[in-house]
Amino acid sequence: xxxxxxxxxxxxxxxxxxxKRAYLRMKNLYAEGSLATYTLLDDExxxxxxxxxxxxxxxxxxxxxxxxxxxxxxxxxxGAGHPPLDPADSPxxxxxxxxxxxxxxxxxxxxxxxxxxxxxxxxEKERFNHLPAPVYLRGFIHEYARALGYPDPAGLASLFLxxxxxxxSDT
Amino acid sequence: xxHSLPLTTETTPSAPLPTPSVTxxxxxxxxxxxxxxxxxxxxxxxxxxxxxxxxxxxxVILDADLGGANIHTLVGLPNPKTTLSDLFSRRGMKLEDIxxxxxxxxxxxxxxxxxxxxxxxxxxxxxxxxIRQLFSLDVDHIFIDLGAGSAFNALDFFLAADTQVxxxxxxxxxxxxxxxxxxxxxxxxxxxxxxxxxxQRLVDRAMGEKMLRGIxxxxxxxASISRENPPLGASLAAEMSPLAPALIVxxxxxxxxxxxxPQMKIACRDFFGLEVEFLGCIRNDDRAYxxxxxxxxxxxxxxxxxxxxxxxxxxxxxxxxxxxxR
Numbered sequence: 001x002x003x004x005x006x007x008x009x010x011x012x013x014x015x016x017x018x019x020k021r022a023y024l025r026m027k028n029l030y031a032e033g034s035l036a037t038y039t040l041l042d043d044e045x046x047x048x049x050x051x052x053x054x055x056x057x058x059x060x061x062x063x064x065x066x067x068x069x070x071x072x073x074x075x076x077x078x079g080a081g082h083p084p085l086d087p088a089d090s091p092x093x094x095x096x097x098x099x100x101x102x103x104x105x106x107x108x109x110x111x112x113x114x115x116x117x118x119x120x121x122x123x124e125k126e127r128f129n130h131l132p133a134p135v136y137l138r139g140f141i142h143e144y145a146r147a148l149g150y151p152d153p154a155g156l157a158s159l160f161l162x163x164x165x166x167x168x169s170d171t
Numbered sequence: 172x173x174h175s176l177p178l179t180t181e182t183t184p185s186a187p188l189p190t191p192s193v194t195x196x197x198x199x200x201x202x203x204x205x206x207x208x209x210x211x212x213x214x215x216x217x218x219x220x221x222x223x224x225x226x227x228x229x230x231v232i233l234d235a236d237l238g239g240a241n242i243h244t245l246v247g248l249p250n251p252k253t254t255l256s257d258l259f260s261r262r263g264m265k266l267e268d269i270x271x272x273x274x275x276x277x278x279x280x281x282x283x284x285x286x287x288x289x290x291x292x293x294x295x296x297x298x299x300x301x302i303r304q305l306f307s308l309d310v311d312h313i314f315i316d317l318g319a320g321s322a323f324n325a326l327d328f329f330l331a332a333d334t335q336v337x338x339x340x341x342x343x344x345x346x347x348x349x350x351x352x353x354x355x356x357x358x359x360x361x362x363x364x365x366x367x368x369x370x371q372r373l374v375d376r377a378m379g380e381k382m383l384r385g386i387x388x389x390x391x392x393x394a395s396i397s398r399e400n401p402p403l404g405a406s407l408a409a410e411m412s413p414l415a416p417a418l419i420v421x422x423x424x425x426x427x428x429x430x431x432x433p434q435m436k437i438a439c440r441d442f443f444g445l446e447v448e449f450l451g452c453i454r455n456d457d458r459a460y461x462x463x464x465x466x467x468x469x470x471x472x473x474x475x476x477x478x479x480x481x482x483x484x485x486x487x488x489x490x491x492x493x494x495x496x497r
Binding site: 035037139143154 | 350425
């Protein structure tokens with residue numbers, strides 16, 4: 001277990017949410033063509049790194065799903081102000097709840113981020129076929145999450161795009 | 172990032188008088204490096220110094236980019252009367268004798284311009300002389316502009332600094348050179364630490380069994396030594412810990428490029444076991460470029476540009492952090 005937490009770069013008492021976020025973050029970081037790592041590792045090292053990350057995620061998400069039946073998670077204790085929803089399940093709904101919990105109308109977000117209210121609506125409803133290409137979408141999600149003071153806007157953008165990809169491969 | 176900054180930071184035209192240091196403390200040494208040329212090291216060095224000089228701190232820039240010195244132009248000083256070459260060619264010259272005032276109040280310059288060709292790589296004794304004299308200068312801050320490359324010269328100045336700043340831009344070439352620079356700094360420091368601790372044999376053995384032990388990074392090497400000899404591993408890690416460079420991502424143009432800094436931070440921890448502090452991004456800003464063309468620091472010519480706002484915030488954050496005395 002300890003080793004897997006280290007692979008994902010998170011403390012050993014991290015909750016399942018943090019594991020998911022860290023997994024996506026690390027996968028992104030060590031993906032082929034990643035600007036931040038491509039000169040650090042050769043292809044074989046990169047492959048074994050990705051394998052270790054996948055293995056860590058499998059082991060931890062399985063382990064934590066069982067652990068979640070007993071003691072409460074750190075994140076659930078801390079995140080009193082956040083909606084009790086896993087952003088990985090529905091990042092759009094997560095953003096909507098977070099916005100509503102702060103009492104902000106869509107128009108306020110629109111004026112803070114320069115994203116149109118229609119697009120914000122489509123983001124929240126995850127109407128992927130109405131949303132722009134991923135390359136723009138990432139920036140939108142990033143800005144939206146940041147406008148709400150969400151601590152890891154890049155992570156949330158990755159979650160959203162991941163879901164976008166799943167959706168488009170399903171249909 | 173910088174939109175959250177209060178807009179009350181406009182520098183006043185009349186700078187406050189230098190505040191005498193409460194204690195006769197040693198100056199804080201800043202080194203700005205990061206490998207690639209053209210990423211903005213000199214511009215960032217010059218403007219960081221201007222920020223603190225404008226706050227009344229006595230600042231000196233040492234232009235250690237020998238062979239490519241141009242800080243003097245960036246601060247609007249076309250022809251420095253004395254330069255580093257005088258330190259070596261004229262007997263009895265001291266570092267403080269070759270400092271020249273600049274148009275910015277409280278800011279002085281030790282220029283590297285007109286440095287002799289053979290000085291591009293000063294001898295060890297010369298470098299030691301400069302470093303020793305630097306520490307005893309009666310000023311508050313000393314900024315060293317290292318120039319491009321990973322020559323020993325640059326590495327030793329970087330390692331001698333209290334505040335180590337790396338500048339990258341979001342291009343593969345810049346990131347590549349930054350890692351190369353960081354690796355070079357890391358191994359130079361590690362080599363000294365190994366010598367200090369007399370651990371050469373243990374390291375040689377570990378590196379001899381590199382494949383067997385799965386040593387792929389500096390971090391793996393230290394972990395492997397720690398398993399074999401825990402106290403030595405701990406001392407080695409302790410010797411390496413003062414190496415904690417801070418990172419600025421300059422000239423970003425897209426939202427996505429904002430991820431580079433946090434990602435490099437994780438990669439450095441993963442690969443080197445190094446805690447790099449990510450200081451922030453600076454947006455690509457034409458006014459920074461215009462200021463260079465005007466031969467004035469952007470901090471003076473465009474104090475409210477996004478470049479100036481972001482860099483001022485970064486500089487103040489760094490200056491507020493404590494640094495280890497000597």
